[in-house]
Amino acid sequence: MDRTRTDAPAMIAEAGVLERIRNGANELSDAMSKVADQVLADPEAAARATIMDLAELSGTSPGTITRFCRHLGYDGYAALRVAIATETGRASARHETGWDVNIGQEIAPDDPLERVLKQLITVDAAMLRDTVDTLDLAAVERVAARVSEARHVDVYGVGTSATIARELQMGFYRTGVAAWVWTEVHDALASAALLSERDVAVAVSHSGTTAETIEMLSEAGSRGAFTVALTACPEATLAEVADVCLLSASRRTSHRADLLASRHSALLVADLVHIAVAQRRFPEALEALESRARAVVGHRPTRELRNGAS
Numbered sequence: 001m002d003r004t005r006t007d008a009p010a011m012i013a014e015a016g017v018l019e020r021i022r023n024g025a026n027e028l029s030d031a032m033s034k035v036a037d038q039v040l041a042d043p044e045a046a047a048r049a050t051i052m053d054l055a056e057l058s059g060t061s062p063g064t065i066t067r068f069c070r071h072l073g074y075d076g077y078a079a080l081r082v083a084i085a086t087e088t089g090r091a092s093a094r095h096e097t098g099w100d101v102n103i104g105q106e107i108a109p110d111d112p113l114e115r116v117l118k119q120l121i122t123v124d125a126a127m128l129r130d131t132v133d134t135l136d137l138a139a140v141e142r143v144a145a146r147v148s149e150a151r152h153v154d155v156y157g158v159g160t161s162a163t164i165a166r167e168l169q170m171g172f173y174r175t176g177v178a179a180w181v182w183t184e185v186h187d188a189l190a191s192a193a194l195l196s197e198r199d200v201a202v203a204v205s206h207s208g209t210t211a212e213t214i215e216m217l218s219e220a221g222s223r224g225a226f227t228v229a230l231t232a233c234p235e236a237t238l239a240e241v242a243d244v245c246l247l248s249a250s251r252r253t254s255h256r257a258d259l260l261a262s263r264h265s266a267l268l269v270a271d272l273v274h275i276a277v278a279q280r281r282f283p284e285a286l287e288a289l290e291s292r293a294r295a296v297v298g299h300r301p302t303r304e305l306r307n308g309a310s
Contacts, residue, residue, distance in 0.1 A: 017083040018043055019130045019249060020072060027235060031064045032071065039084065047085035051077045124264055130249030131265040135272075139244050143202075144276035146226045147172065150200040153179040154225075156188050156216040157204035164230070164266045165204045171274025175281055176288035185212040192219040202228040204270075206250070206262055208236025217241055230269055232262060246273070 021036050028036055038058035039046045046054060051062050054077075058064075065077055074080045147153055153172055157165025162183040169181035182188035195201060201220030205213045208231035218241050221227040229242035232250035239245040248265040 016087050016130065016133045017072065017080070018087055019134060023233065023250065024071075024235070028068075028071070031060050032068045034058045034060050035065060035068045043084050043088045047081055047088055049081075127249045127262065127265045128268060131247075131268055134247045134249055135269060136247070139246055140269075140273055140276055143200075143228050143244055143246065143273055144280055146200050147177060147202075147273070147277045148280040150226075151178065151198040152195065153177055153199065154188070154191050154195065154201045154216075154220060155179060155181045155204070156183075156201065156213055157181070158183055158185070158210060158212050160263065161204040161206060161210070161213070161266075164263065164270055165202075167267060168202065168204065168230075168270040168274060171270065172277060174289060175274065175278040176284045177277060177281070182216065185216065188212075188216040189219050192216055192225070193223060195220050195223045195225040197224040197226075199223075199225040200228065201225045202230060203238060203242070204230045204266065205236075205238050206232050206248075206266065208233040208238035210238070214238050214241060230266060232265070 018040060021040060025033065025036055035054065035058045038054065045057070049057065051065050055062050055065055069075070069077050069080045072080065074083065153169075155165045155169040155172070157163075162181075165183065166181050169179045172179035180191060182191055192201060199220075201217055203213045203217035208229065214237050217227050217229065217238065221241060221243070227242045227244075229238045229245045230248065231238050231245065232248050233239065234245055234247055246269050248262065248269050250262055250265075
């Protein structure tokens with residue numbers, strides 16, 4: 001049985017440095033948290049500052065800065081500065097083309113819809129880019145290979161994550177994979193108890209801390225199933241109990257646009273996984289799609305009816 005986990009630090013190594021700082025904020029000491037807050041508050045200033053400057057700005061010490069760099073996987077402050085400068089340079093280029101505006105700014109009740117729309121698309125686009133930078137494509141390939149050969153696939157998700165779970169299951173189903181979605185813990189556990197090494201279980205949870213979802217995936221894993229976590233938190237319990245973790249991006253802003261964007265990021269990952277499965281099962285997937293299209297063709301209105309012709 002293949003129970004080798006994808007190492008979480010390796011999966012996030014290719015992520016942008018600012019995204020890694022955001023995602024790992026809960027793991028930092030109080031002193032290093034001050035450094036993280038200062039870097040995130042003004043990344044361009046951090047990229048220009050010396051180690052003494054950053055220590056003074058954050059109210060810490062050069063030793064704390066060094067520990068912060070090593071926590072992120074950098075040999076020293078010089079390497080961190082280069083990474084921040086590179087990332088802020090890309091962000092500045094996007095800003096000049098009108099992509100990055102007002103991220104984190106509060107949406108007021110009297111804001112015109114044009115500004116609300118721009119704010120939503122700005123946060124959405126930024127989070128999708130972060131997902132592209134974070135996602136481990138080798139892990140996606142590994143999951144697609146197991147799903148394409150699976151006897152049975154369970155997909156779990158509760159609350160807002162149930163929407164992504166349903167979309168992922170439907171994507172598998174459309175390509176001819178025997179897949180079920182479970183959004184209620186009792187039914188999910190009953191299904192998970194019947195899984196084996198020939199099966200795959202995928203759990204969706206943005207936070208990775210939803211107790212019911214963790215229990216579902218843990219039960220599936222205890223039965224020998226290959227387990228997958230789709231989450232924004234690589235250090236959360238859900239990722240720890242999974243064989244493979246697929247990461248979507250997350251941003252902390254002062255309004256709910258980030259919650260909407262986080263769903264879109266997770267949906268991007270879900271779409272990529274099910275398309276990767278379809279590529280591996282192309283003949284079967286094509287036949288399944290054509291068979292379903294033929295089955296429902298009689299229920300589609302003709303052009304004459306759509307145009308109101310008698």
